[in-house]
Amino acid sequence: MKRSLLKSLVGGIALGLALPAGAALADDSIYVPLFTYRTGPFAGSGTPIADGMHDYLAMLNARDGGIGGVKLVVDECETGYDTKKGLECYDSVKPKNPVLVNPWSTGITLSLIPKAAVDKIPILSMAYGLSASAKGDVFPWVFNPPATYWDGLSEILKSAGGGSIEGLKGKTVGYLYFDAGFGKEPIPLFQTLAKEIGFSLKLYPVAAADMQNQSSKWLDIRRDKPDLLVMYGWGAMNPTAIKEAVKAEFPMDKFISIWWPNDADVAAAGDGAKGFRELNWHATGANFPALADIQKLVIGTGQSQTPKDEVGSVLYNRGVYNSVLIAEAIARAQAITGKKAVTGEDVRRGLENLDLDAARFKALGLENFAGPLKTTCLDHNSHSATFVQQWDGAKWVKASDPIGPDTARVRPLLDEAAANYAQKNAWPVRSEVCDNK
Amino acid sequence: MDLLHAVFVDPVAQMISAPDLLAQTVWEGFVAGVLYALIALGFVLIYKASGVFNFAQGIMMVFAALTLVGLAEKGVPAWIALGLTIAVMYGLAVGVERLVLRPLVNQPDIILLMATLGVTYFLIGFGELVFGGNPKSMITKELFLPSGAINLALFGGRVQLQKLDIAAAAIAIVMVAGLAVFFQKTRIGRALRAVADDHQAALSVGVSLDQIWVIVWFTAGVVALATGIFWGARSDVSFALQVVSLKALPVLILGGLTSVPGAIVGGLIIGVGEKLGEFYWGPLLGGGIESWLAYIIALVFLLFRPQGLFGEKIIERI
Numbered sequence: 001m002k003r004s005l006l007k008s009l010v011g012g013i014a015l016g017l018a019l020p021a022g023a024a025l026a027d028d029s030i031y032v033p034l035f036t037y038r039t040g041p042f043a044g045s046g047t048p049i050a051d052g053m054h055d056y057l058a059m060l061n062a063r064d065g066g067i068g069g070v071k072l073v074v075d076e077c078e079t080g081y082d083t084k085k086g087l088e089c090y091d092s093v094k095p096k097n098p099v100l101v102n103p104w105s106t107g108i109t110l111s112l113i114p115k116a117a118v119d120k121i122p123i124l125s126m127a128y129g130l131s132a133s134a135k136g137d138v139f140p141w142v143f144n145p146p147a148t149y150w151d152g153l154s155e156i157l158k159s160a161g162g163g164s165i166e167g168l169k170g171k172t173v174g175y176l177y178f179d180a181g182f183g184k185e186p187i188p189l190f191q192t193l194a195k196e197i198g199f200s201l202k203l204y205p206v207a208a209a210d211m212q213n214q215s216s217k218w219l220d221i222r223r224d225k226p227d228l229l230v231m232y233g234w235g236a237m238n239p240t241a242i243k244e245a246v247k248a249e250f251p252m253d254k255f256i257s258i259w260w261p262n263d264a265d266v267a268a269a270g271d272g273a274k275g276f277r278e279l280n281w282h283a284t285g286a287n288f289p290a291l292a293d294i295q296k297l298v299i300g301t302g303q304s305q306t307p308k309d310e311v312g313s314v315l316y317n318r319g320v321y322n323s324v325l326i327a328e329a330i331a332r333a334q335a336i337t338g339k340k341a342v343t344g345e346d347v348r349r350g351l352e353n354l355d356l357d358a359a360r361f362k363a364l365g366l367e368n369f370a371g372p373l374k375t376t377c378l379d380h381n382s383h384s385a386t387f388v389q390q391w392d393g394a395k396w397v398k399a400s401d402p403i404g405p406d407t408a409r410v411r412p413l414l415d416e417a418a419a420n421y422a423q424k425n426a427w428p429v430r431s432e433v434c435d436n437k
Numbered sequence: 438m439d440l441l442h443a444v445f446v447d448p449v450a451q452m453i454s455a456p457d458l459l460a461q462t463v464w465e466g467f468v469a470g471v472l473y474a475l476i477a478l479g480f481v482l483i484y485k486a487s488g489v490f491n492f493a494q495g496i497m498m499v500f501a502a503l504t505l506v507g508l509a510e511k512g513v514p515a516w517i518a519l520g521l522t523i524a525v526m527y528g529l530a531v532g533v534e535r536l537v538l539r540p541l542v543n544q545p546d547i548i549l550l551m552a553t554l555g556v557t558y559f560l561i562g563f564g565e566l567v568f569g570g571n572p573k574s575m576i577t578k579e580l581f582l583p584s585g586a587i588n589l590a591l592f593g594g595r596v597q598l599q600k601l602d603i604a605a606a607a608i609a610i611v612m613v614a615g616l617a618v619f620f621q622k623t624r625i626g627r628a629l630r631a632v633a634d635d636h637q638a639a640l641s642v643g644v645s646l647d648q649i650w651v652i653v654w655f656t657a658g659v660v661a662l663a664t665g666i667f668w669g670a671r672s673d674v675s676f677a678l679q680v681v682s683l684k685a686l687p688v689l690i691l692g693g694l695t696s697v698p699g700a701i702v703g704g705l706i707i708g709v710g711e712k713l714g715e716f717y718w719g720p721l722l723g724g725g726i727e728s729w730l731a732y733i734i735a736l737v738f739l740l741f742r743p744q745g746l747f748g749e750k751i752i753e754r755i
Contacts, residue, residue, distance in 0.1 A: 039561075041677030043570030179725055205725040209680045212672035215465040216715040216727055223458055223716075236572060236677035243672060247586070247599060268574050268673055 052319020134381035174226030246272030286312035290365030457594025470708020495682025502665030515579030526658030693748020
């Protein structure tokens with residue numbers, strides 16, 4: 001680890017020298033900044049994602065010479081999952097003409113949304129950020145595929161209700177969440193559904209300072225005895241919550257999380273965590289040709305900080321998926337504009353024309369890695385189906401068929417939320433070009 | 438009227454109707470309080486001996502625990518790793534004394550506080566460089582720390598005591614008793630108290646200030662290691678743990694910066710108080726009140742005892 005960190009330090013200095021501040025990159029390269037966090041309280045979640053994102057793009061450079069014959073300049077900026085630092089990262093990468101930014105924080109995403117149209121830098125907030133930004137007619141510069149937090153919540157509730165949210169009528173549903181922008185994001189939908197369906201909602205906010213000190217929350221949970229406990233956690237909150245659940249002997253079949261807990265978060269809780277469930281939309285494991293290329297061309301050649309056993313974990317593969325979207329958006333932008341060295345404006349169009357079907361995943365060396373995804377000018381999300389996966393003590397096992405969101409319930413609320421955002425922020429009417437009307 | 442009922446009647450009714458939950462809440466508060474007290478103890482030891490408010494105590498806890506787990510990951514047997522970690526904390530104490538405290542002798546307190554902030558950021562960066570940012574699991578089995586729980590059938594319900602928490606409480610009691618004996622009965626302990634009372638008078642009778650500082654920083658380092666082991670075992674060892682150390686601040690406000698018993702009693706009051714407050718009154722305010730409730734408890738105490746529960750009342754001539 002020390003050796004690889006030193007290597008990355010040297011690499012970072014070399015990159016810094018290669019990219020003088022304020023200078024735009026050459027026409028024969030595409031600048032892709034990655035906002036990451038390998039340090040601080042959220043490094044446990046941030047590191048494998050950063051590794052996955054970096055390694056896939058580095059593999060494209062090593063194997064294919066970049067995308068469409070143009071090299072990618074991949075540049076990490078450490079945010080520590082801190083909104084202030086994230087904005088500093090944004091200011092530092094902006095002069096280098098990034099083709100998009102990946103904030104990897106709902107807080108940073110919310111702060112960047114008003115800047116995106118002004119600076120012509122699209123935001124890819126993959127399955128996080130503002131749920132309403134799925135509406136491309138209102139947010140032409142923001143993309144959050146393949147599912148929003150609201151989709152995820154409706155899928156969890158559908159699954160727990162036996163295929164329909166109505167199945168939760170009269171039940172008590174607990175919501176254990178990280179008390180920040182991310183965790184608060186689905187609360188409006190949760191409260192609306194609780195009222196409409198008729199279930200009792202109990203909120204258990206976990207402050208950042210108490211991520212590793214959750215005993216009070218678990219006393220609340222013991223008192224309330226929820227029929228279902230939903231978790232939206234991040235960083236050190238996830239392993240602590242799962243450990244507390246094991247300690248409190250909370251039944252694992254009543255505990256389910258949104259898609260963020262990683263293998264290590266669950267493994268840390270020992271055998272008691274068997275049966276823990278979470279949503280996911282892509283495969284785990286390393287048995288894919290593209291991941292084999294990463295291991296051979298990137299990790300095997302010392303161009304990565306990734307420990308070998310991390311490849312295939314939930315969050316490593318999540319990082320890979322994120323970079324697949326980046327690469328596909330760039331490739332689509334090249335195809336649409338006929339340019340090789342595309343700009344942020346071009347990649348925005350690429351992101352609006354993503355079409356990843358089974359054949360395309362196979363062509364990418366990722367056959368059966370994930371379900372189909374298609375974006376349009378109106379739909380920046382795709383609202384793809386997810387599935388439930390269950391921890392068997394050593395690995396994740398698929399535990400459900402694909403579950404689609406409750407579109408009938410979520411869509412009107414999403415429309416309303418987007419309209420409210422636009423009204424409150426004097427939001428401009430979309431004038432950006434659309435390639436798939 | 439409803440509000441008064443919700444504040445004064447409902448919580449008491451809940452306590453009476455579910456005494457097992459009350460007992461469980463008090464126990465959880467007690468365990469948290471013991472761990473807060475251990476962190477606060479590190480602050481108090483250093484403040485007593487050197488007048489320095491050591492902002493780095495939280496990261497010392499993380500650094501010590503990471504060193505232990507990091508060495509174990511490299512294949513070092515647990516008990517040797519524990520010994521080596523203690524040696525590393527001694528090295529840190531010597532380093533701090535030589536490179537930070539000694540050059541800053543006679544500087545204003547604020548300079549020394551800022552210096553400990555510098556130590557904090559150095560240890561964060563150095564720790565991340567050496568051990569990486571990923572959380573690590575504490576080597577509880579290798580250290581023969583107990584796991585599992587004792588379920589007591591009490592008050593018609595169940596009270597669960599984690600064996601690890603019982604061990605934490607027992608070790609904290611042993612450490613505090615050991616420190617009390619060390620301070621009261623040993624030559625070094627008496628010298629330490631002399632330095633705490635008056636640096637110049639201590640120097641005039643031949644007490645080595647440098648040596649005392651190393652000893653006290655080392656002792657605080659060992660306390661940090663013990664705390665890190667137990668906090669790490671309850672969740673995991675990560676840099677997020679240093680945030681928990683901020684809970685020691687209200688404990689210090691309450692117990693007084695110079696009192697070992699104050700740290701212990703203060704820790705227990707804050708621990709039990711915040712858990713009871715969060716559990717019984719938190720829902721009235723939407724939950725999540727324990728992060729600030731500890732400070733409110735401490736401030737209320739300060740209204741009546743500005744020097745803290747056991748702090749020394751300072752009378753200065755004007």
